[in-house]
Amino acid sequence: MKNRFIFLGWLVFALQASAQTIPCDAVSTRLNELAGADQQIRQELHQQTTVAEQESVQKRQMIIDGENLKQLKAIVAACGWPKTTKDSHAAWLLAQHADSDLAFQRRAKEWLEASVKAGVATPRDLAYLADRIAANEGRPQEYGTQFSLTDRCHLVLDPVDDRELVNRRRLAIGLQSLEEYEAEGRRRFIPADCQSGLGR
Template structure:
């Protein structure tokens, strides 16, 4: 991937602004804890999805030569976090083509592939998606786990154990709420 000036720097800036806004809203919301946080996040995700949909309609997938590496990363981020599952599937097929053409990274393809598979209630291939289950962070089901690290290596990903350690360092388990017992002070 080159550091050449992107063909559409304004589109890159728009994508980066949408990603930044999403990250800000996400950082200040209590995910799935209340309706207001969910609604605010959904509003930002929907606007970003619509903007990316329009960019794709005019230019195709915003790859490295169109929007630079940072812009392409922002496009992937928006697709990855979209709540529109049909759009995610469409973005996945475009991203596959972009990777083949050298316009996107295999890493992004691995993450979006897993996200689409998990959302379709299918086992993931690369072990990139996690969820809290009974206050423990766990990966969603993985297809053929004995081949997981080989598939990850093909996509330029680190071994799963190292990735899982990294994910856990970023997302410590939620603090369990204490339930008062009879006779305890509240």
């Protein structure tokens, strides 16, 4: 099974209630809250040690991701793509995890491209989203940012077009080498008791 790297009842209710009424001058606060919920549930997922615990957290993650996507769509429809680097980064994070709506991810990539050209969004965020879309579409990545956990002991880099070219592209936007990134992935996501490392 692949995994790509509170009280739920009141949280979902609060997110739903605020999604339709948020004024554009409050977008920064709301995006920060949504991004916080996104990261909190993922941290909780990585702390689980049994399959049953992981599946329970994954179900809650799907609910949170769905609500975050609804709110991001409402925010962008009402206010446009965020106009500051911090807010754009938060919006990117939510779009990055909107795998249930590939069409929206593609649209978000277009907004992000325009934001990068305007000097607001970072090229790194655009690289990650472009790779996420490529992986979701079954195409090779250009920056090698996406992995899949095939089980708790195997983290596999999703296909890339050419490792040498990937490293050149990564260097151009200030990312570490693919080899260093793979090693970091091993350290972060592969439990110490696993004997095997990161596959290719």
